Amino acid sequence: MDQRISLVTLGVGDLARARTFYAGLGWHGQEVEETVFFQAGAMALVLWDRGKLAADSGLTATGSGFDGVTLAQNVRSEGEVDEIVAAARDAGATVTRAPAPTFYGGYAGVFLDPDGHAWEIAFNPGFTLDDDGALVLPEF
Amino acid sequence: MDQRISLVTLGVGDLARARTFYAGLGWHGQEVEETVFFQAGAMALVLWDRGKLAADSGLTATGSGFDGVTLAQNVRSEGEVDEIVAAARDAGATVTRAPAPTFYGGYAGVFLDPDGHAWEIAFNPGFTLDDDGALVLPEF
Numbered sequence: 001m002d003q004r005i006s007l008v009t010l011g012v013g014d015l016a017r018a019r020t021f022y023a024g025l026g027w028h029g030q031e032v033e034e035t036v037f038f039q040a041g042a043m044a045l046v047l048w049d050r051g052k053l054a055a056d057s058g059l060t061a062t063g064s065g066f067d068g069v070t071l072a073q074n075v076r077s078e079g080e081v082d083e084i085v086a087a088a089r090d091a092g093a094t095v096t097r098a099p100a101p102t103f104y105g106g107y108a109g110v111f112l113d114p115d116g117h118a119w120e121i122a123f124n125p126g127f128t129l130d131d132d133g134a135l136v137l138p139e140f
Numbered sequence: 141m142d143q144r145i146s147l148v149t150l151g152v153g154d155l156a157r158a159r160t161f162y163a164g165l166g167w168h169g170q171e172v173e174e175t176v177f178f179q180a181g182a183m184a185l186v187l188w189d190r191g192k193l194a195a196d197s198g199l200t201a202t203g204s205g206f207d208g209v210t211l212a213q214n215v216r217s218e219g220e221v222d223e224i225v226a227a228a229r230d231a232g233a234t235v236t237r238a239p240a241p242t243f244y245g246g247y248a249g250v251f252l253d254p255d256g257h258a259w260e261i262a263f264n265p266g267f268t269l270d271d272d273g274a275l276v277l278p279e280f
Contacts, residue, residue: 003178003179004180005183010253011255013254018255021253021254025141025227026141027141028143041145041272041274042274045145067209084165090164113161113162114157114158115151115153115208116208133181
């Protein structure tokens with residue numbers, strides 16, 4: 001597994017309020033299907049409904065210990081997703097979403113580290129990974 | 141405020157367990173004063189005691205809504221810390237730690253976004269920011 005975070009997704013209770021807040025700090029994002037993506041250097045910050053993020057992470061929004069934050073690493077193939085999730089399981093992670101095709105045409109799985117921090121490992125053909133592994137958002 | 145995350149710090153209950161887990165995934169870090177730093181592309185992932193992280197973020201570890209995760213943006217001057225924290229307050233953030241000198245010889249403040257996600261804005265003369273704003277950890 002590369003030492004890289006591709007996306008940090010923050011669960012939010014009110015997407016418009018959250019987007020307005022970050023706009024007030026000068027952040028410019030793109031909103032797609034009730035999700036806001038901000039290019040942030042070599043990675044992206046994402047705002048998404050907290051309940052949807054929890055469910056997507058294989059958790060419930062409350063009572064599961066869900067952080068309200070999910071980290072993601074994007075990789076270059078479905079096989080790499082399988083390998084990393086298997087290695088995480090072997091290292092003691094709890095797999096909350098077994099690797100499988102995603103609604104956006106990719107392939108991803110989610111695990112929790114020993115402290116319950118959620119990591120999605122994703123192959124997303126719609127997002128570019130440059131030679132250095134930096135994530136470059138498309139123009140949606 | 142630049143669109144950039146310099147560090148993602150994960151609160152952990154057992155630092156050795158967490159470090160061993162990430163080592164099992166192939167991550168190589170440096171441990172300094174009971175904190176583990178991993179260079180991760182243009183940023184860093186950090187493991188730190190959850191209670192200390194909460195306190196450093198101006199929160200308590202339980203009952204405060206603390207995520208268990210704190211994002212940080214490192215900037216180039218103390219004045220920039222003041223400006224960003226003031227802008228965040230104006231945009232509706234809750235400032236949980238007013239900008240002030242830090243134990244490591246820097247200067248930092250912390251705010252919560254409208255969903256309670258903690259951001260530290262820090263000037264840390266011990267960490268390099270390159271021309272693109274990427275964070276480069278020192279050899280400790």
